[in-house]
Amino acid sequence: MTATPNTPPPPNANPTTQAPAAPDTVTLIIDGQSVTVPKGTMLIEACNQNGADVPFFCYHAGLTSPAVCRQCLVDVKGQPKPVPSCYTPVADKMEVFTKSPRALDVRRQMLEFTLVNHPIDCPICDKAGECLLQKHYFDWNAKLARNDGVKVKKNKVVDLGPHIVLDQERCILCTRCIRVCDEVAKSHQLEMAQRGDHEVLTTAPGHQLDNPYSLNTVDVCPVGALTSKDFRFSMRVWELSTTPSVCPGCATGCNIEVHHSRGKIHRLVPRLNPAVNKHWMCDEGRFTYKRVHHDRLAAPVSAGIPVEWDRALADAGRLLRAALDANPAEVGVVMSAQSTNEDLHALAKLTFEHLGLGKAYLSGQDQGWSDDILVSADKNPNTAGAMAIGAGRLRTLLDLANDIKSGAVTTLLVVGTHGVLPADGKPGALPLEKLKTLVVVGTHRDPVATAAHVALPLTEWAEADGTFTNRQGMVQRVRAAVPPSGDALPGWEILSHLARILGATMEFADAKAVFTDAKAKLPFMKDADWGRRYLPVQLRFAGSRG
Amino acid sequence: MSDSHDHDVNLVPPTRRVVLGFQDAEDMDVPDLPTEPVPLNMGPSHPAMHGTVRMVLEVEGEKISSADIQIGYLHRCFEKESESATWTQIFPYTDRLNYISPMLNNIGYAMAVEKLLGIADTLPERAQYIRVIVGETSRITDHLTCLGASAMELGAFTVFLYALKAREWIFELLEEICGARLTVSYMRIGGVAADMPEEWGKKLLDVFARVRDVMVDISKLLDRNRIFRDRMDGIGIITKEDAISWGITGPVGRSTGLAYDVRKDHPYLVYDRFDFDVPVGSVGDNFDRYAVRVEEILQSMRIIEQALAQIPAGRFLHPDPRVSLPPKSETYNSIEAMIAHFKLIMDGIHVPPGEIYSFTEAGNGELGFYIVADGTGRPWKCRVRPPCFPATAVLGKVLPGLFIADVVPTFGMINMIGGECDR
Numbered sequence: 001m002t003a004t005p006n007t008p009p010p011p012n013a014n015p016t017t018q019a020p021a022a023p024d025t026v027t028l029i030i031d032g033q034s035v036t037v038p039k040g041t042m043l044i045e046a047c048n049q050n051g052a053d054v055p056f057f058c059y060h061a062g063l064t065s066p067a068v069c070r071q072c073l074v075d076v077k078g079q080p081k082p083v084p085s086c087y088t089p090v091a092d093k094m095e096v097f098t099k100s101p102r103a104l105d106v107r108r109q110m111l112e113f114t115l116v117n118h119p120i121d122c123p124i125c126d127k128a129g130e131c132l133l134q135k136h137y138f139d140w141n142a143k144l145a146r147n148d149g150v151k152v153k154k155n156k157v158v159d160l161g162p163h164i165v166l167d168q169e170r171c172i173l174c175t176r177c178i179r180v181c182d183e184v185a186k187s188h189q190l191e192m193a194q195r196g197d198h199e200v201l202t203t204a205p206g207h208q209l210d211n212p213y214s215l216n217t218v219d220v221c222p223v224g225a226l227t228s229k230d231f232r233f234s235m236r237v238w239e240l241s242t243t244p245s246v247c248p249g250c251a252t253g254c255n256i257e258v259h260h261s262r263g264k265i266h267r268l269v270p271r272l273n274p275a276v277n278k279h280w281m282c283d284e285g286r287f288t289y290k291r292v293h294h295d296r297l298a299a300p301v302s303a304g305i306p307v308e309w310d311r312a313l314a315d316a317g318r319l320l321r322a323a324l325d326a327n328p329a330e331v332g333v334v335m336s337a338q339s340t341n342e343d344l345h346a347l348a349k350l351t352f353e354h355l356g357l358g359k360a361y362l363s364g365q366d367q368g369w370s371d372d373i374l375v376s377a378d379k380n381p382n383t384a385g386a387m388a389i390g391a392g393r394l395r396t397l398l399d400l401a402n403d404i405k406s407g408a409v410t411t412l413l414v415v416g417t418h419g420v421l422p423a424d425g426k427p428g429a430l431p432l433e434k435l436k437t438l439v440v441v442g443t444h445r446d447p448v449a450t451a452a453h454v455a456l457p458l459t460e461w462a463e464a465d466g467t468f469t470n471r472q473g474m475v476q477r478v479r480a481a482v483p484p485s486g487d488a489l490p491g492w493e494i495l496s497h498l499a500r501i502l503g504a505t506m507e508f509a510d511a512k513a514v515f516t517d518a519k520a521k522l523p524f525m526k527d528a529d530w531g532r533r534y535l536p537v538q539l540r541f542a543g544s545r546g
Numbered sequence: 547m548s549d550s551h552d553h554d555v556n557l558v559p560p561t562r563r564v565v566l567g568f569q570d571a572e573d574m575d576v577p578d579l580p581t582e583p584v585p586l587n588m589g590p591s592h593p594a595m596h597g598t599v600r601m602v603l604e605v606e607g608e609k610i611s612s613a614d615i616q617i618g619y620l621h622r623c624f625e626k627e628s629e630s631a632t633w634t635q636i637f638p639y640t641d642r643l644n645y646i647s648p649m650l651n652n653i654g655y656a657m658a659v660e661k662l663l664g665i666a667d668t669l670p671e672r673a674q675y676i677r678v679i680v681g682e683t684s685r686i687t688d689h690l691t692c693l694g695a696s697a698m699e700l701g702a703f704t705v706f707l708y709a710l711k712a713r714e715w716i717f718e719l720l721e722e723i724c725g726a727r728l729t730v731s732y733m734r735i736g737g738v739a740a741d742m743p744e745e746w747g748k749k750l751l752d753v754f755a756r757v758r759d760v761m762v763d764i765s766k767l768l769d770r771n772r773i774f775r776d777r778m779d780g781i782g783i784i785t786k787e788d789a790i791s792w793g794i795t796g797p798v799g800r801s802t803g804l805a806y807d808v809r810k811d812h813p814y815l816v817y818d819r820f821d822f823d824v825p826v827g828s829v830g831d832n833f834d835r836y837a838v839r840v841e842e843i844l845q846s847m848r849i850i851e852q853a854l855a856q857i858p859a860g861r862f863l864h865p866d867p868r869v870s871l872p873p874k875s876e877t878y879n880s881i882e883a884m885i886a887h888f889k890l891i892m893d894g895i896h897v898p899p900g901e902i903y904s905f906t907e908a909g910n911g912e913l914g915f916y917i918v919a920d921g922t923g924r925p926w927k928c929r930v931r932p933p934c935f936p937a938t939a940v941l942g943k944v945l946p947g948l949f950i951a952d953v954v955p956t957f958g959m960i961n962m963i964g965g966e967c968d969r
Contacts (some may be wrong), residue, residue: 118881122888129892137882138889138896142868145880238892540893540923 023195028094042083042527044072052098055107055136056112057222058174059086061272062279063183069174070110082106087417111141117152117197118223119169126231127224129238131541133172144158152197154284160190161209163229163283164218168200168209177201184280184373185211189298201225212375219269228267230287235266238540243409244271245470245483248338248359248461249272249285250368251378253470256281258462258481259539263461265289265482276470282375292460297445298486301455309497316454317501319437323411324355324502331357332409335394336416337364340466340478341525342511344382344389345518346413350495352393354504359409362386362394365419367389376471380419381461385469388524401430410436414459415491417442417449441494457488464490465511467528475528481536562961575825583611586950590619595701598964599938601957606949613945613953615938620964628928632894633659633735636928641729643930647688647909649680649720651966652733658904658915659735659879662897665864673737674815674859680732682817682846682853683720683750685759687713688961689797689839689846697768698838700777705767712760715932722746735895736864747854754847761843768836778833782944783957785830793936796911797838798960802830807908820852835959840917869895880961894923910934910961913941932966 027036031054037046042065045055057069067087071282074085077095082103085096098102115137122128176267177199178190189207193200203209209217218228240259247254247268254277256268269290270281300312307315323331333351335344351357364386380386386394397420403409412435414420422429432438432451440452449455464485467475484490492514499506508514512530519525589595602614624643628636629693640655641648656677660666667702694709717727724732732739745840784794789802799806807824809817825841827834863870867886876883890895899921905914911933918927937960945953 115881120879120881120884122881122884128888134885134889137885138868141882142866142886143882144867144872144876144886145882148880183837 003080019042026090026092026094028090028096029091031097031098037090039090041090043074043076043083043088043090043094045088047074047085047096047098052096053139054085054098054138054269055132056086057132057136058176059170060176060179060220060279063176063179063220066175066179069114071107073103073106073110074098076139084214095363096299098284108141108143108345109478111137112143112146112171112360115141115145116147116149118150118172119156119167119274121167121170121224122216124222125170126227126233126237127170128219129236131224132222142314153331154200158202160203160226161214162210163214165227165229165232166201166229168223172203172223172518173199173413174200174222176220176222177226179233180213180216180280181209181211182219183215185213186373187211189214189382190217197210199355202206212282212284212371213280213373216270216280219279230410231267235261238538240266240539241250241536242535242539243479244477244534245479245481246461246470246476246515247281247285248468248478249282249288249289249379250370251376251380251383251471252277252374253468253474253476253510254281254285254374255471255476256285258479260462260481263482265292276472276476277374280374282373284375287332289462291444292462292482295445296460296485296488297449297455297457298488300457301449301452302455303453309489312454312456313494313497316439316456319453320411320439321491321502323437327410328355328357329359330408330410332359332361332400332403332412333357334361334363334397334400334414334416334420335386335390336411337362337378337383337386338380338418338419338461338462339491340461340511341385341387341389341475341515341518341522342466343415343467345522346392346449346492346495346506346508346514348389349506350499350502350504354499355502356395359403360390360394361397361400362390363397363416363418363420366422378471381442381468384471385467385472385524388469389518397430404431404434407434412437413439413440413441414448414452415441415495417444417446421446422447439494441491443488456494457484457486458494459488459490462487466490467525467530469524473524475525479529481533554748565946579616583629585735588950588953594957596962596964598968599635599957599962600942601945601953602612603945603950603953607947608951610945610948610950610953613942615942617935617938617964618922618968620968622965622969624969625928625930628925630924632891633897633925634890634894634921636925637731637733638729638818640966641731643932643935643969644688644909644913644963645728646691646963647684648730649677649684649732650688650730650906650908651913652730653677653681653815654854654904654906654913655915656733656735657906658902658917659895659897661904662900662902662917662919663735663895664898665736665866665869670737670861671816671858672741672860673862674860675853676738676742677733678815678817678820678853679747679750679850679857680720680723680730680738682850683716685846685909686843687720688965689843690716692958692961693764693836693839697764697774699954699958700774702774705764708760708763709768712757715794717758719746719750719753722749734863735864736870737862741862742857745762748855750850751854754851757843757847761840765840769878777955778814778836778959779831779950781831781952782950782959783829783831784940784944787832788940788943794911794940796907796909796933797835797936798937799911800825801827801834801838803828806912808905810910812905812908816853816856817849819856820849822849832955832959864907894914896923897919898927905931910937910963913966920950930966930969932969934962934967938962938967 003108024039025036035050049222056072058407065086067084072085073082076098138425156167158166160166170281172485188211191204193202218226239261240258245258247256255271259267268286299306302315318397365379367377368379440449441456441458442449443458443460462481466478469475563684586603588601588607590600598620600616601682604612639649690709690713694706695736698706724730786802789799789804805826826837872883876886901918904914905912913933916929920926
């Protein structure tokens with residue numbers, strides 16, 4: 001299983017090849033073209049999957065349809081009035097006209113109606129550039145205003161919860177956010193209040209919008225009514241480029257798009273993968289990008305002094321060589337469940353094959369909270385991959401602490417420092433100060449890197465190519481979205497250099513070469529696919545995300 | 547035009563050689579060395595090469611035996627850059643194609659996109675007339691520059707000053723209409739950026755009276771000038787067959803007798819409403835090219851005078867807010883116009899998927915734009931057919947047999963413009 005491409009193919013990509021007589025399909029005529037779709041499909045899906053573009057606001061593929069926006073009206077033969085296609089199941093021999101003069105006209109009128117009270121906010125609106133209202137107006141109406149009446153004034157800054165601010169004037173009352181809370185997060189926290197043109201979105205009495213999936217409401221909001229406090233006013237969306245990747249926040253491995261500009265990540269948004277996360281991701285996962293840009297180890301450090309890569313690698317090699325010559329049994333290696341399969345494979349190869357070491361340990365973030373929606377208790381993205389690559393040879397950090405205390409391990413190579421020391425920063429859990437030699441390959445300037453004799457800067461998840469294995473055993477592709485911070489290098493590359501200095505032969509041209517090697521040797525990766533090369537696309541030219 | 551001058555190529559007998567610096571060279575015992583071709587670099591840093599082209603000549607004495615024309619010194623990735631700019635943002639790039647007639651490049655590009663959009667037939671009439679008027683003034687400045695610069699390169703500096711003086715009068719008027727002399731960016735998809743100022747047409751007609759006087763002066767200075775005629779007549783002859791097979795159009799093509807003018811043969815805008823002649827030459831030499839350009843200046847003024855008499859009032863931009871920016875008063879006061887403005891600026895005009903080859907008569911001939919649209923706000927491919935490219939290429943065939951000094955007027959009369967040829 002690989003990461004799905006940016007725009008997934010519709011689930012029913014080629015319906016015409018299906019047998020027309022199949023009992024669970026119906027055949028209907030859309031704009032003169034005969035199409036066959038599964039029974040129970042909504043008309044709007046049948047239309048949009050077959051090239052008859054029907055606009056919509058309140059419909060969302062991952063939610064139920066209330067048919068409140070009336071933007072998807074189409075003409076159906078035999079029906080006296082245009083019907084909302086998001087609420088009409090397909091029927092056999094139905095004849096649909098999505099571009100009849102009447103259908104076009106009623107949709108244009110609905111847009112005009114929606115715009116009557118919409119504030120002139122585009123220049124200051126966070127959604128501008130990926131706004132469905134802008135898109136549909138431009139595609140379907142494109143007439144100048146006929147109405148210069150006074151717009152209804154509403155509250156422009158409503159604090160809904162820890163992550164979200166609401167602008168009631170911009171809201172077009174589509175209720176998508178309410179349904180996200182009800183159907184995805186399973187908590188009824190938003191409601192509509194008042195009537196007519198005074199109708200507003202508000203929190204349910206006694207609630208605030210604080211469920212763990214609240215930021216999905218910002219994604220589904222077709223306009224700029226709901227904005228994320230983290231993202232708002234930080235970047236214009238059309239300047240962002242998008243790279244498909246996988247969230248490193250927990251073992252679920254939600255598919256995401258990394259939105260970045262000029263080497264900086266600005267936000268993570270979910271990417272559709274029906275097998276993993278559908279349209280959604282949790283709020284916690286959205287903030288995993290912060291660590292990519294915060295307190296990074298920018299340059300190699302040897303004996304407390306920043307040095308060049310060559311010097312640092314030579315120093316690390318010398319220290320490790322001396323320890324290996326003295327007593328290989330006292331040399332331990334710590335692998336991380338935060339590393340990619342590629343880094344882990346290179347490290348396992350170096351540890352077990354080339355150096356023949358016996359003491360390897362697995363580190364990772366502590367367990368956390370979980371639910372039965374998306375969030376996993378295992379806060380590491382690649383525990384499954386690490387366990388499979390370790391193949392029973394990895395021991396716990398508790399074992400490591402005991403080994404160091406007993407003097408069984410005097411030299412340690414740590415690759416990936418997340419969770420090696422407890423989060424509260426209390427020293428002593430792992431008595432690193434007792435080690436004779438500590439070589440660390442790490443991403444951050446944390447206590448482990450500070451305690452190291454040689455610390456080598458490692459790329460974060462968004463800076464290197466690789467794969468993660470999620471809790472379902474799916475090997476999913478992570479892509480480099482931004483350039484490495486400072487002098488950081490990918491783990492497999494650092495380990496290749498170290499191997500060379502230590503006299504082992506382990507050369508890889510790129511991450512894909514490691515992947516190919518791992519795929520040939522590791523059964524759990526045998527069906528994995530590296531996927532195609534992907535150049536980041538600027539959102540302004542990628543079409544509206546909507 | 548047929549007063550051809552026959553060069554005597556055997557002025558210096560091969561056995562007699564002149565060594566510079568020795569007055570009594572003829573009396574010296576100079577060994578009869580075997581002749582061998584000498585490679586000679588002309589350009590790119592040579593004033594007559596306009597700083598943009600390099601010719602590697604092989605000369606035997608003064609005579610050229612082969613010429614290798616090397617272009618590309620002014621390559622600016624126009625076509626590649628266009629793929630990352632919105633449709634409207636490409637106008638400033640087109641200004642820099644043939645940079646002495648930028649309006650004509652603007653028009654050629656705008657019309658290509660309009661055909662893709664399917665609004666070419668509904669373009670406001672006033673916009674079409676304005677395009678004809680400013681386009682023809684650009685043709686005048688183009689030809690004036692070519693004539694003046696070429697005459698200067700042959701030593702007639704007065705002509706250069708006269709021609710550039712006339713060009714400057716026109717540039718001042720173009721500045722009045724769009725704010726810039728050269729980098730005009732005056733066209734928009736669907737029309738022009740701003741209406742013609744009041745009284746502008748009258749000022750233009752006043753200028754034309756003076757330009758006609760200048761043309762008379764130039765003709766008096768050059769037409770019967772012995773030095774000028776000797777270096778122009780019969781030099782750099784391009785045959786009609788060559789013009790067709792190399793794809794040469796414009797004044798260079800017409801000088802060979804090929805009466806092809808896009809304005810006549812495939813009328814666009816409102817050119818079919820004007821009465822004008824297409825001058826053609828008979829020999830295809832440098833003097834024919836000079837004479838064709840002089841006549842085209844006069845014909846352009848004739849077209850503009852008719853256009854100014856016919857121009858209707860009305861819109862100067864297409865009314866569809868999906869194509870042209872709504873008025874600012876609407877943009878600031880209604881959400882509809884604001885969205886249209888925003889989408890046009892940020893996403894660009896949504897040109898439906900398709901491809902088009904659209905061509906117009908620019909200063910140097912048929913300027914073509916081959917554009918492929920993929921439905922987004924920027925072109926998937928924007929290729930230019932620069933009219934002076936084939937005319938420059940043919941030099942490799944024309945120059946051998948001529949003298950080094952003949953390169954200057956021949957190259958000058960081709961009017962190779964680096965910005966257009968190299969893109």
